[in-house]
């Protein structure tokens with residue numbers, strides 16, 4: 001288990017003190033995928049770099065399976081570092097070495113023979129789906145393939161923990177999903193603890209069991225992913241969760257909406273957001289019963305399952321036609337049912 005206990009880190013700079021991390025306490029269970037979310041400068045990297053001693057806290061304790069990491073130095077710290085693999089946004093590969101040489105690189109100081117190192121690197125290349133690209137150079141690979149090399153290299157020393165620092169931020173959505181799928185497979189096959197630093201809630205939803213949200217060095221919210229997605233408490237968390245849900249508003253929906261605005265210039269187009277158990281309730285049926293004179297057309301809808309499938313978020317785009325006052329009442333009714341409503345077109 002990883003434990004951050006009352007961690008603070010203050011940097012002294014020419015401009016004065018920077019309080020990068022302020023009194024953060026966090027527990028991460030072994031085998032868990034834990035996401036740390038926040039905007040740039042929130043303190044995520046500074047906190048996580050304490051796991052391999054790349055940063056030391058100004059105050060507080062960092063423990064891995066009961067060992068005080070913040071007190072290690074020399075050989076003990078080097079041994080500890082081998083138990084933690086890292087992957088990065090820009091891959092950090094050696095450009096003059098081939099795929100297999102990159103994966104073997106962390107094994108250069110190990111006691112394994114050359115043959116054993118080669119065999120191990122080959123197995124890892126196969127695990128990440130690059131068994132047929134062993135002798136390619138990084139420049140000959142796609143972004144997703146480069147990150148697969150990064151992942152294989154991070155696993156070379158059989159780590160207990162994998163830190164992913166914005167590892168999918170430079171990849172397109174499809175490649176991101178493929179890399180997330182690979183990380184999911186590795187987490188399950190190897191029982192590896194994965195700590196993910198990201199600003200993308202999509203990554204959290206796909207992969208993480210738990211999530212912590214950081215803002216200005218402070219940990220403002222944490223919990224199981226299903227709970228944080230379905231009932232976010234803090235404003236910033238709500239913004240992150242909504243940013244993910246809003247991705248369902250693809251150009252297609254904008255086109256449909258634009259067409260409907262043209263066709264029915266008098267109607268209101270509204271987005272309805274349902275969280276958690278609300279997706280299972282007959283809220284829309286009740287609204288139609290309550291306001292029988294209104295006409296409702298469903299334009300588009302989506303439901304995202306979250307984390308361990310206990311929660312969900314649904315977004316529905318509807319067009320309401322009818323008396324303006326009655327529409328207003330209907331929206332009030334929905335708000336009372338804790339459905340978030342947003343008027344997209346006020347025809």
Ligand SMILES: Nc1ncnc2c1ncn2[C@@H]1O[C@H](COP(=O)(O)OP(=O)(O)OP(=O)(O)O)[C@@H](O)[C@H]1O
Nearest residue numbers: 011013018020038039040041042043044045046047
């Ligand atoms: N070595 C350092 N010296 C001075 N200030 C630092 C140092 N490292 C980080 N900081 C500052 O600490 C704060 C937190 O930075 P950190 O990199 O941990 O944030 P982050 O949430 O990981 O953001 P990003 O994704 O941009 O890296 C920032 O204000 C940053 O400028």
